[in-house]
Amino acid sequence: MGKNAADLQKFLPSIALFGGLEEPALTQVIEMMKFREFAPGEQVCKQGETGRDMWLVRSGEVVVCRDNASGRRVKMVRLGPGEFFGEMTLVDIQKRSATVIVDKPATLLSLSNRDLFTLYQQSPTTYVLILQNLCRELSRRLRRTNSRLTESVSDDEGTLIRPAVKRTRTLG
Amino acid sequence: MGKNAADLQKFLPSIALFGGLEEPALTQVIEMMKFREFAPGEQVCKQGETGRDMWLVRSGEVVVCRDNASGRRVKMVRLGPGEFFGEMTLVDIQKRSATVIVDKPATLLSLSNRDLFTLYQQSPTTYVLILQNLCRELSRRLRRTNSRLTESVSDDEGTLIRPAVKRTRTLG
Numbered sequence: 001m002g003k004n005a006a007d008l009q010k011f012l013p014s015i016a017l018f019g020g021l022e023e024p025a026l027t028q029v030i031e032m033m034k035f036r037e038f039a040p041g042e043q044v045c046k047q048g049e050t051g052r053d054m055w056l057v058r059s060g061e062v063v064v065c066r067d068n069a070s071g072r073r074v075k076m077v078r079l080g081p082g083e084f085f086g087e088m089t090l091v092d093i094q095k096r097s098a099t100v101i102v103d104k105p106a107t108l109l110s111l112s113n114r115d116l117f118t119l120y121q122q123s124p125t126t127y128v129l130i131l132q133n134l135c136r137e138l139s140r141r142l143r144r145t146n147s148r149l150t151e152s153v154s155d156d157e158g159t160l161i162r163p164a165v166k167r168t169r170t171l172g
Numbered sequence: 173m174g175k176n177a178a179d180l181q182k183f184l185p186s187i188a189l190f191g192g193l194e195e196p197a198l199t200q201v202i203e204m205m206k207f208r209e210f211a212p213g214e215q216v217c218k219q220g221e222t223g224r225d226m227w228l229v230r231s232g233e234v235v236v237c238r239d240n241a242s243g244r245r246v247k248m249v250r251l252g253p254g255e256f257f258g259e260m261t262l263v264d265i266q267k268r269s270a271t272v273i274v275d276k277p278a279t280l281l282s283l284s285n286r287d288l289f290t291l292y293q294q295s296p297t298t299y300v301l302i303l304q305n306l307c308r309e310l311s312r313r314l315r316r317t318n319s320r321l322t323e324s325v326s327d328d329e330g331t332l333i334r335p336a337v338k339r340t341r342t343l344g
Contacts, residue, residue: 092311138266138310145317
């Protein structure tokens with residue numbers, strides 16, 4: 001499956017991240033996107049690395065894994081067509097939080113932080129829409145993860161699930 | 173502690189959510205903010221309700237709790253000065269994901285989704301800055317929660333931690 005602009009014009013509006021984008025904005029985003037095919041077993045990105053791209057699954061399947069403190073690799077979630085990953089690195093400027101490995105032959109589309117910055121400069125309305133969609137998606141993921149944590153909690157009533165973190169006084 | 177504009181001009185830039193805002197933008201945000209004092213035991217917002225406000229802790233302490241499927245109330249996190257909550261409802265238009273109860277006498281500042289919309293219309297640059305900050309904060313919270321889930325995983329190697337969710341094809 002090549003980078004087919006007509007196909008993507010139909011595909012992108014069905015993705016949460018690009019909801020609300022009109023035709024010219026979609027065209028601009030499609031022109032920016034890089035397209036790549038991956039074989040099963042290939043690693044798309046690696047936990048701990050610096051990242052500059054987010055990825056959208058056009059076809060195939062990938063598995064998101066995390067290596068925990070004891071060095072064990074834990075499978076977090078399986079993603080298929082229409083789902084995206086790697087977006088956290090673009091917004092919080094931290095290292096990749098997970099390793100992503102291709103499970104079924106996959107076609108992935110990528111968008112870089114430079115692309116997002118270009119949108120910010122050239123098409124602020126499009127940028128704001130994508131940012132709002134991204135915010136909404138992160139929030140929904142956080143809800144699901146929090147819910148999962150709450151359900152798995154053991155019986156030590158007083159425990160706080162999220163450990164207190166150093167309060168952010170200044171921004172990096 | 174009343175709503176003191178000079179105090180807030182110093183306080184807000186230290187909050188992740190308002191990082192990068194210049195003086196006129198800060199003034200505009202401060203003018204929008206509502207201010208309220210809470211006694212210990214008071215409930216600020218309730219899981220499952222529709223929410224229109226996010227809250228910023230100016231002083232005191234609150235505890236964020238979730239009632240899980242079996243009706244047990246689980247304490248998620250304790251928040252103090254400079255920390256905020258309730259922002260998820262503003263961006264993903266879903267019900268409150270948690271109940272927040274005041275633990276130590278607290279002064280809270282609130283900002284509504286209407287305030288954010290006014291910023292979007294009147295000061296898009298300020299709006300984009302806040303949205304970027306919010307995105308970054310959600311992403312960091314998601315990293316911490318994911319990390320916590322990965323560490324707590326049991327030995328059933330093949331399990332996917334995040335259950336597959338219905339793929340979003342259209343936006344609400």
